[in-house]
Amino acid sequence: MKNPVKSMAVALALSVAALPQAYAETQGVSDTEILIGSNNDLSGIFAAFGAPAVGAAKQYFDQVNAAGGVHGRQLKLIAEDHSYQMPKAMQNINKLVNSDKVFVMLLSLGTPMNIASFPLLERKGIANIGPLSAARQMVEPLEPYKFVGFSSYYDQMNAGITYLKENNDAKVICAMYIPSDFGKEIQQGAKDAAADLGLDYKAETTHKPDEQDFVGSLTKLKEEGCDTIATALGIRQTITALATAKKIGWDDVDFIGSSAAFHTAVAKVPGGVTEGFYAAAGWPDLNTRMDDPHVKKWVDDYTAEFGEAPGTGALLGRSAAEGLVLALEAAGPDLTSEGFLKAMEGLEYTDPITGVKVDYSAEDHQGGDAIIISRIDGGDWKVIGEK
Numbered sequence: 001m002k003n004p005v006k007s008m009a010v011a012l013a014l015s016v017a018a019l020p021q022a023y024a025e026t027q028g029v030s031d032t033e034i035l036i037g038s039n040n041d042l043s044g045i046f047a048a049f050g051a052p053a054v055g056a057a058k059q060y061f062d063q064v065n066a067a068g069g070v071h072g073r074q075l076k077l078i079a080e081d082h083s084y085q086m087p088k089a090m091q092n093i094n095k096l097v098n099s100d101k102v103f104v105m106l107l108s109l110g111t112p113m114n115i116a117s118f119p120l121l122e123r124k125g126i127a128n129i130g131p132l133s134a135a136r137q138m139v140e141p142l143e144p145y146k147f148v149g150f151s152s153y154y155d156q157m158n159a160g161i162t163y164l165k166e167n168n169d170a171k172v173i174c175a176m177y178i179p180s181d182f183g184k185e186i187q188q189g190a191k192d193a194a195a196d197l198g199l200d201y202k203a204e205t206t207h208k209p210d211e212q213d214f215v216g217s218l219t220k221l222k223e224e225g226c227d228t229i230a231t232a233l234g235i236r237q238t239i240t241a242l243a244t245a246k247k248i249g250w251d252d253v254d255f256i257g258s259s260a261a262f263h264t265a266v267a268k269v270p271g272g273v274t275e276g277f278y279a280a281a282g283w284p285d286l287n288t289r290m291d292d293p294h295v296k297k298w299v300d301d302y303t304a305e306f307g308e309a310p311g312t313g314a315l316l317g318r319s320a321a322e323g324l325v326l327a328l329e330a331a332g333p334d335l336t337s338e339g340f341l342k343a344m345e346g347l348e349y350t351d352p353i354t355g356v357k358v359d360y361s362a363e364d365h366q367g368g369d370a371i372i373i374s375r376i377d378g379g380d381w382k383v384i385g386e387k
Helices: 004-018 047-066 086-099 111-124 153-168 181-197 215-223 235-247 293-306 312-331 337-345
Strands: 033-040 074-081 104-106 127-129 172-177 200-206 228-232 254-257 278-281 348-350 357-359 372-377 380-386
Touching (some): 033 047, 033 111, 047 074, 047 293, 153 278, 153 372, 172 181, 181 200, 293 312
Parallel strands (some): 033 074, 104 127, 172 200, 172 228, 254 278
Antiparallel strands (some): 278 372, 348 357
16 A cells, blocks of 8 residues: 555655746756846947946946855846847847846846747846847836836937927928837827927938938938927937938938937047037936046956947846845845845835946836936037936
């Protein structure tokens, strides 16, 4: 006769072994290590954001690790390059989640890429922290695993168009954009802002991510009488479009981008071809924060390691990395996905890099709400307004 107690014990052991790993142990967390994934653009049209963001995050994690890690665990960042291409992005997210088995995703770049990854992250209970996308879909609808650092493209564009109406007498709004989830978000923000403000949304042009010839598009928009153009293009594309407008002699038009165009490289183009370009973003440019000792030390450390001063991508990488470490520390030594999400929802601090107030809650997974309007003047982004 079988021993009923022994049989029950065996059955229980088998049932536990058959449970998904998420129930048996926390994926990506061991006694000595926490695995952090990033699905990024390290070589494509937004590499100027992605590559330095990853470098700055790794540098900060190295410093944290040298000081003993977080509750005794070392932080390991695994970054994969999708080159802003969807097939690569999907291969990467499957590798990071199912093969590398990361605990959390950080700084993943691209609106379409992040959106496509959400079903897998939701099934696995993996948080998506500080994506390099400010589309509303990064936090809408509200989900336990979605967290963003700053204001949305949509709200930024609304604030930017409002500023140009009030200060530059904008009347005819147009748009140039990549027709993806990224570009459509910014185009919609400009179109809705125009409607809300009683302005004329007149014309738009769409562009492939690798397009570099904008003569025809700009000629069309000029003929339509546009006086304000919202842009949702790659970094190099933005610079080329601005240079082309000057080349064809169109100087009575304002161009405005969102945080996706708010990059140090755009301001520093030789020859002043980007002078006068506006951007609405969730943070001020790094040059406005250099009197802060924390920022200056980071800039010095980054420059010493990478041989060049940090720009906007590095700023975002360091900012997100510091926020992640704060949440990991708050989650305590018994790190679980549930405990980490609760820690994220309890974060409230002033970002030491951007100076923006960050405040998460169970009802609000957007950390920063600020919208700062800047304009390129003398090769630097200068703050000219804030909402």
